[in-house]
Amino acid sequence: MVIININIEMHCHSTASDGILSPQNIVLEAKNKNLELLCLTDHDTTDGIEEACKAAKEINLKFIPGIELSCNYKGSSIHILGYFKDESYKNLDFQNFLKNLKEHRIQRAEQIIFNLEKYFNISIDYNKILSSNKGIIARPHIAKAIIDSGYNYTIDEIFKKFLSDSSPAYIPNKLISLSFGIEFFKKHNALVFLAHPKLIKQNLINDVLKFPFDGIEAIYSQNFKYETDKFISYARYNNLLISCGSDFHSFNDKKHGILGSMTLEYDDFQKFLSSYNSI
Numbered sequence: 484m485v486i487i488n489i490n491i492e493m494h495c496h497s498t499a500s501d502g503i504l505s506p507q508n509i510v511l512e513a514k515n516k517n518l519e520l521l522c523l524t525d526h527d528t529t530d531g532i533e534e535a536c537k538a539a540k541e542i543n544l545k546f547i548p549g550i551e552l553s554c555n556y557k558g559s560s561i562h563i564l565g566y567f568k569d570e571s572y573k574n575l576d577f578q579n580f581l582k583n584l585k586e587h588r589i590q591r592a593e594q595i596i597f598n599l600e601k602y603f604n605i606s607i608d609y610n611k612i613l614s615s616n617k618g619i620i621a622r623p624h625i626a627k628a629i630i631d632s633g634y635n636y637t638i639d640e641i642f643k644k645f646l647s648d649s650s651p652a653y654i655p656n657k658l659i660s661l662s663f664g665i666e667f668f669k670k671h672n673a674l675v676f677l678a679h680p681k682l683i684k685q686n687l688i689n690d691v692l693k694f695p696f697d698g699i700e701a702i703y704s705q706n707f708k709y710e711t712d713k714f715i716s717y718a719r720y721n722n723l724l725i726s727c728g729s730d731f732h733s734f735n736d737k738k739h740g741i742l743g744s745m746t747l748e749y750d751d752f753q754k755f756l757s758s759y760n761s762i
Contacts (some may be wrong), residue, residue: 486748492705494728499531503622503733506531510538516743524549527584529572554664565673587657592620598652679703698724704740725751
């Protein structure tokens, strides 16, 4: 039996959150890679979708609007991906929810920057970061600002030493329960997938997989082969959809993959499209 793989990207980030490429350039990069489908899934925002959608239409690239949301379950961070079947993400209720998240993220960043100086004597300019990133501040922006300010650390060192959840400088995201996140996405007509299950602590993964996901990101840039095989088998046995994602942020990012580097089997791709296109 011949297995046909389709080049698609279902998990990537633009400058609308913490990526290096603009939404338009994400689309152009996807076209250069000859991808069949692109889903933009910025963290906690849909601000890049309109720009990406317009660019995709101009070059006839199939585009699906998406988002990645950070949720909490038993004290652990669980990320979910939403793929919107229509323009329900424009709903005022949904956008107000995202606005509150953005405001909290800005307050969180300010506190982290304060803590960096308090605990590690690292001084960076909060207002400069805020203005240069158009009002968006996430940990990658803070890490870059540390390097730009002349501190001799790599991105990986900064995350491990200063920005990890074990650091005294760390401030958690606003806590959103996993059950609420899934329900809220489905309320706004999105397919809901569990993102990068390999990153979930082993003692939690079986509990998390009991939640009513439409699918799981079984094929992920950081997976070992045995993990991909395990998650694909789980999805098929439990009649869940399968997605693939690089989690692209930038070209020199060791923590994430390169845009378009993942493939999905043709049959799994068709099952996703069939579910996505259903009313």
